[in-house]
Amino acid sequence: MKGTARLPNAAQAVRRGDRRALARLITAVENGDRNAEPALRALYPFTGHAQIIGITGPLGVGKSSVINELIAHLRGLGRTVAVLAVDPSSPFSGGSVLGDRIRLDRAPEDSGVFIRSMASRGHAGGVAIATRASVRLLEAAGFDIVLVETVGSGQVDVEIRDVATTSVVVLVPHLGDEVQTLKAGLFEIADVFCVNKSDLPGAERAEKHLTDLAGTGRPRNGWTARIVATSTSPPCGIDRLWEAIAAHEAFLDAGGRRSEEERRRLAKEIAGRVRDRVGERILEDPALHGLVDRVIARTLDPETAARELYAERFPPR
Amino acid sequence: MKGTARLPNAAQAVRRGDRRALARLITAVENGDRNAEPALRALYPFTGHAQIIGITGPLGVGKSSVINELIAHLRGLGRTVAVLAVDPSSPFSGGSVLGDRIRLDRAPEDSGVFIRSMASRGHAGGVAIATRASVRLLEAAGFDIVLVETVGSGQVDVEIRDVATTSVVVLVPHLGDEVQTLKAGLFEIADVFCVNKSDLPGAERAEKHLTDLAGTGRPRNGWTARIVATSTSPPCGIDRLWEAIAAHEAFLDAGGRRSEEERRRLAKEIAGRVRDRVGERILEDPALHGLVDRVIARTLDPETAARELYAERFPPR
Numbered sequence: 001m002k003g004t005a006r007l008p009n010a011a012q013a014v015r016r017g018d019r020r021a022l023a024r025l026i027t028a029v030e031n032g033d034r035n036a037e038p039a040l041r042a043l044y045p046f047t048g049h050a051q052i053i054g055i056t057g058p059l060g061v062g063k064s065s066v067i068n069e070l071i072a073h074l075r076g077l078g079r080t081v082a083v084l085a086v087d088p089s090s091p092f093s094g095g096s097v098l099g100d101r102i103r104l105d106r107a108p109e110d111s112g113v114f115i116r117s118m119a120s121r122g123h124a125g126g127v128a129i130a131t132r133a134s135v136r137l138l139e140a141a142g143f144d145i146v147l148v149e150t151v152g153s154g155q156v157d158v159e160i161r162d163v164a165t166t167s168v169v170v171l172v173p174h175l176g177d178e179v180q181t182l183k184a185g186l187f188e189i190a191d192v193f194c195v196n197k198s199d200l201p202g203a204e205r206a207e208k209h210l211t212d213l214a215g216t217g218r219p220r221n222g223w224t225a226r227i228v229a230t231s232t233s234p235p236c237g238i239d240r241l242w243e244a245i246a247a248h249e250a251f252l253d254a255g256g257r258r259s260e261e262e263r264r265r266l267a268k269e270i271a272g273r274v275r276d277r278v279g280e281r282i283l284e285d286p287a288l289h290g291l292v293d294r295v296i297a298r299t300l301d302p303e304t305a306a307r308e309l310y311a312e313r314f315p316p317r
Numbered sequence: 318m319k320g321t322a323r324l325p326n327a328a329q330a331v332r333r334g335d336r337r338a339l340a341r342l343i344t345a346v347e348n349g350d351r352n353a354e355p356a357l358r359a360l361y362p363f364t365g366h367a368q369i370i371g372i373t374g375p376l377g378v379g380k381s382s383v384i385n386e387l388i389a390h391l392r393g394l395g396r397t398v399a400v401l402a403v404d405p406s407s408p409f410s411g412g413s414v415l416g417d418r419i420r421l422d423r424a425p426e427d428s429g430v431f432i433r434s435m436a437s438r439g440h441a442g443g444v445a446i447a448t449r450a451s452v453r454l455l456e457a458a459g460f461d462i463v464l465v466e467t468v469g470s471g472q473v474d475v476e477i478r479d480v481a482t483t484s485v486v487v488l489v490p491h492l493g494d495e496v497q498t499l500k501a502g503l504f505e506i507a508d509v510f511c512v513n514k515s516d517l518p519g520a521e522r523a524e525k526h527l528t529d530l531a532g533t534g535r536p537r538n539g540w541t542a543r544i545v546a547t548s549t550s551p552p553c554g555i556d557r558l559w560e561a562i563a564a565h566e567a568f569l570d571a572g573g574r575r576s577e578e579e580r581r582r583l584a585k586e587i588a589g590r591v592r593d594r595v596g597e598r599i600l601e602d603p604a605l606h607g608l609v610d611r612v613i614a615r616t617l618d619p620e621t622a623a624r625e626l627y628a629e630r631f632p633p634r
Contacts, residue, residue, distance in 0.1 A: 271605060301361035
């Protein structure tokens with residue numbers, strides 16, 4: 001393969017399509033293993049071409065089943081697909097606390113599909129960094145589409161819009177008034193709403209409700225969220241779900257939005273990485289511990305303590 | 318009330334037991350309104366005496382029902398209770414996407430109970446800061462016990478151990494092998510496991526499984542997680558759940574652990590506040606945008622970009 005001659009071995013293997021090398025690198029990334037860095041750096045130029053689709057929504061709405069059907073649909077279209085399950089309850093990651101496991105019955109020899117879970121380290125920042133790095137590894141491995149499954153309903157550990165080019169929020173028909181409270185948060189996240197389990201009563205009303213909300217709501221950056229009803233047993237609406245996702249991807253390309261969004265995401269990521277390094281340094285700052293003593297004694301409050309430390313260590317340039 | 322004469326009006330009102338003033342201050346905190354700061358600062362000396370109990374666990378395990386029963390139990394013991402629902406799906410916050418609302422049938426005139434939800438702002442850091450500040454307001458308002466409800470299963474927006482003195486993880490019997498994957502994360506979080514819906518089949522096995530895991534696992538800081546089976550319709554085991562929580566609270570007091578833990582939490586909080594200020598400053602740094610250009614052109618990778626910016630702006634002292 002062109003241009004891989006000078007790559008580190010692991011990076012070359014990933015570019016050659018070696019799935020075990022890919023899996024090993026993702027594990028290294030998850031473990032925060034710095035030995036993975038040369039490969040990550042070497043593979044970074046091969047990123048930026050995949051469609052990164054975030055699939056998010058609360059536990060029990062059937063995200064994993066939707067993903068399962070999306071994989072089948074996309075393979076039918078000849079696209080290669082990687083799945084990164086950041087949701088610890090996902091059956092893809094062996095979780096599924098509530099027991100609603102799904103059957104993953106794909107041919108194991110299909111090299112056009114790769115499924116991987118992100119182990120939760122109980123540390124949101126670490127997961128976010130590992131998720132971004134893993135998505136890049138999957139891109140560099142040549143997958144056309146990367147589906148990132150996260151749990152979340154407004155509050156998410158991995159802010160899906162900071163990773164994905166298109167964000168799909170999966171919900172179930174049982175909405176009613178509740179959607180009002182979630183509305184702001186969800187419309188901020190979603191490019192596409194997937195009303196799953198649309199065979200359940202209330203699906204049509206839920207779809208109409210969301211459509212009304214989407215219509216009255218301000219479109220975000222010129223895009224009005226699309227609403228698609230799906231069900232997965234038997235599969236129904238998955239083709240329209242993909243059409244809605246593809247329409248958003250085409251929208252990103254048409255108006256120069258894709259590079260704007262990439263710029264926003266990268267600035268936030270790099271700033272976040274610098275911020276985290278600074279954070280580690282502050283934790284080891286001897287001045288911090290003197291301040292904590294005063295805060296424990298209640299002669300100083302935490303916000304004022306932070307302000308003092310910031311002013312002392314990071315004076316205006 | 319002693320010592321309130323020189324407090325700002327809002328702070329005085331909170332100390333007098335004015336619930337509307339309390340609610341207004343929490344709203345201000347949620348909105349990031351800086352006008353709340355004098356009151357927060359003035360009330361900080363009145364914090365540190367409450368028991369802050371985190372109740373966490375995935376959607377659908379019945380956290381809110383357990384909380385509902387805990388309130389009744391604690392009121393029976395003569396303790397005052399505030400609930401802060403940080404889980405956007407909590408019925409306390411009007412969420413409950415899956416429709417399993419519970420009936421909150423307390424006497425509305427009982428001033429010994431205060432329930433409040435934390436609106437999700439889709440921004441994890443903001444929620445964490447607002448949660449800590451709100452807990453302090455509830456402490457300063459004189460509540461004996463503050464129950465903080467969060468969603469989460471290993472990954473949590475608000476890292477509950479950074480807020481609560483005792484953390485309860487609520488699960489349901491349907492565990493099986495799945496708990497293995499969650500194990501590490503959950504044992505890191507939980508001081509007490511609550512196996513709720515223990516009327517469902519598998520409850521006894523789940524409890525035994527967790528007990529075995531807790532027994533073989535290393536106790537964290539000298540405390541071995543306790544496991545309690547509960548159900549809520551009809552209520553059962555809630556008294557034992559509270560005993561387990563109270564045992565952990567007593568453990569904290571006995572060995573000087575409470576102040577050690579408080580020191581750890583405050584150091585992390587103050588460092589986090591300083592880090593976030595630095596993060597905002599980095600986002601506005603002109604040098605960042607030059608680096609982003611190179612990262613978009615794929616001539617530089619994000620990690621190296623961050624390292625360069627860190628070295629330039631934050632050289633070793």
